[in-house]
Amino acid sequence: MSRARAIGLWATLAAGCAGAPSATDSSEVREPPREAKVAAGARSDGLAEPPAGAQAKTASATKTIDNIQNTSELDGAARASSPKDVDQDDAAKSPAAPPKARITSIGYTTWIFGRPKVDTRFIGYIRVGESIGLRSAERVRGEGCSGGFYLIEPRGFVCADRTVTESPDARFIEAIEATRAVAGPFPYRYAISGGAPMYNRVPIPAEQTKAERPFGPAGKWIPLIKSLSAHEDLAEPLRIEPTDPLPSFLAGGRPVTDSRIGLVREKIPHGSMLSFTRAFEAEGRTWLLAADLSLVPADRVRPFRPSAFRGTHLSGEVKLPLAWMRKTAKPKYRMTEAGELEALALTWPVRSFVGLSGLSVEHKGEMYLETTEREGGRPFFIAADDATVMAPAKKRPAGVLPGQKWVHVRITQGTLVAYEDLKPVFATLMSPGSGGVPVKGHDPVKMSTTPTGTYYMTFKDRAATMSPDKPGEERTLWIADVPHTQYFNPPFAIHAAYWHERFGEPTSAGCVNVSPLDAEALFHWSDPKVPEGWQGATGAGAPINGPTTAVVVSR
Template structure:
């Protein structure tokens, strides 16, 4: 769950979290430093739970040109032009516009406020390695900022010039931070892996230093890369060691720049066994592959099991695909045929896991069991399919035409709507305990039981990428899930977010949050409100930035 949680143990061997006082709403301050501290805690979450990103809009459908409506084209008109002698010819040189001034983030977290004061909730933030355009180069005065200098940023808001920011975006530290993220065409901003316990180096170790590593962390050849990981956080972990695919960056010599809060020793940090690592490049040094983490450390690739990226995603709804639809979930499901006497028998074929079926809406009961007819003419048992039907009425909290999200914890389906019109549907995983058995449960009880809250909520904060941990600090030491993309909080510490460590979507899996595949999480993140401004890493639901999209969470 989140940084608000303290350790117990889940039945899968992972830490189960309890909430610290800051996440009891009555104890969370709304002003001063306590406000930013609470927001840090919101962004640091485990099992339930950026970088520069432009809002990612859903792929539009291109309209075709109606037949018979061709536009008439006027004939070309040729105008003879008098040529000037070479001596009278002039060339026009267009000077490029100077780049807009930017402010960069070099530490967690650079908060954006609506005015020059921290006595309020931030309206957004930028994370290390990202920049935001300044709205004027001259700082302004204001309170709660040690330097006394506040910079206006675009599209709105102010940033305090503190230790988290730099105006020198060409500095070695900032340049290094910007080069860790993958190109934008990738769905995920990083590659990921499951740690078997590894040092995080500030430079490449020598042969003698590698011998000390073997004594302290265990010999690499004794680590099992084929044994099935018991934790659900390792379901997509592969056995192979990643090869080097990238050159050693210039900024890595003689050592990597160091983030604030990291030791200057050779081993800047240790990533414990069971924690999840994000990384950008994979480089070679003296015959060994090292992975470059966004916190600017080298992690030996032979102590990490890389994750396979799932290809599962949901489906856009519209003219081609309409409700009702059905989803198979974690196992294949039998195709059935209806006999003349109305009984059902298997065809001998089956639908694969996580398959979407177009349904006719016809339901047949045979021998006390319900079956749904598919558009292809087969039938499927009601207990084998998660059905999403058309809406005839709206929830009382939703207005006609309003964007909203419906999630069913028992069916494991998540669907986007505009009013009664379904836009997109997919499989999503609730907490291991399923939907909350009572609407009156406390946050602590929900966390303890790994339940997903039920009821109506609004998205309160969106962050492009966040690290989830039980520790209420930006730089955790004991356990963390690094850089979880497309996270959207609706009831702290619960959120909709990417799960890059499994693909059993639709089944109870999380500590209470709603897990989506990377492609689905990206789609939903782009569709919901408030829209993440260009260059920002996170945005708050607020009058300044827009109110968050509504969620209706049902059993």
């Protein structure tokens, strides 16, 4: 697959989440229209047809190269697809690869195919610098790849082209190790740019002055426009301290990689976001080693404070129904001996939750809900108008199969519940599109709304860089390495938002924003699983990767 096609794919996937939200104030929710948006490809009732992989397989299905289902079939199909001049018996008897046999991605993207054929039907990809084990020391022949195909772990085929190598250069490996993601909700450190060059090497002071003159003095900060204000919610005006030594591969003024030409790779615009792994001092200044192997002056960015918000697993005493506190803290009430409800000086913090007993009382024309929280044996109450009530689903939505995992997103409530069939297992607050409920006939991307309907996870990416810019255009805005991204109706996805914590409020450009802690939990829970060493995996449309989680978005 060409680099241009790869760029086009990621632009299609990411554009809806990285674009500027509409002019609608992100703290307001529009009045829900009478008809919710029916997404492209959805049925007239607003429910998308289940992917082919979700349908029952017929008994007469043949094991062709198009419907391979498991590793042993993959191996067999690979041999069957080889030209007739290949001795199939010899290929079948080829010895297994040594345990340490691996390939490393050294290109923009290394695609994983479900069959030995280069086409758009990929089942995953490997990020540059990542290595992956081989299932066989022998390559197999196929279509569109003159070098043959590697059989990788745990399944799939990789073309032996210039994006991979069996013996990566030591200096390349050193650079990759210095920018490798770490496990957890924050695979990188993150910052927002005030506008800066992205250097290929450490520049001397005279070069810095010349390259940075258009950006004004270092440390100057211009607030973002109102529609993008959430992008700097967690940005702090703090100095990033140099905590790491100068990487040895940069010593002596060498470029990050030998293939880089020129001093400046590109410019990171004001408002774009940076992922980085190292902060070191050189030439009298602190430098950040970005995940894309570029160098950015630390005094031209602001670091993000990591959000500590997280939802809750549902088990034991923590179960639905729950009441969530959105936007502000909510007061607690208690029943007096005279049977009156009185407001207390106590509150539930914003973005917290409390269990509900199911009982309610009316007091002076207002409804109050009894909670499971007690003091001295007496329950606290919450005003019904203060509570965002999350109740369990009573039946399986249309389009969700028995036993299937699914996620229910409520736009007007700002809530998300994960289910295993009809068992709720996780609950949290999320931020839908800032445009509120989608309106029929209006483009949800342009209107910054989250489309309603039933969808299926189409692709999962451990960290995806998002940009609204079209392929081939100069990048004007991007959000680097958004953790644990799960596309369900591209370009719409459930993903971490490391730049704000307005969870429960309409804030995004259309995607479902969750906290980094919640995004990680949902990513590892949902289907399909992303195998070790893979950066991303295809869901709907790639049954070889296993079952797919459904996503139900409603008003």
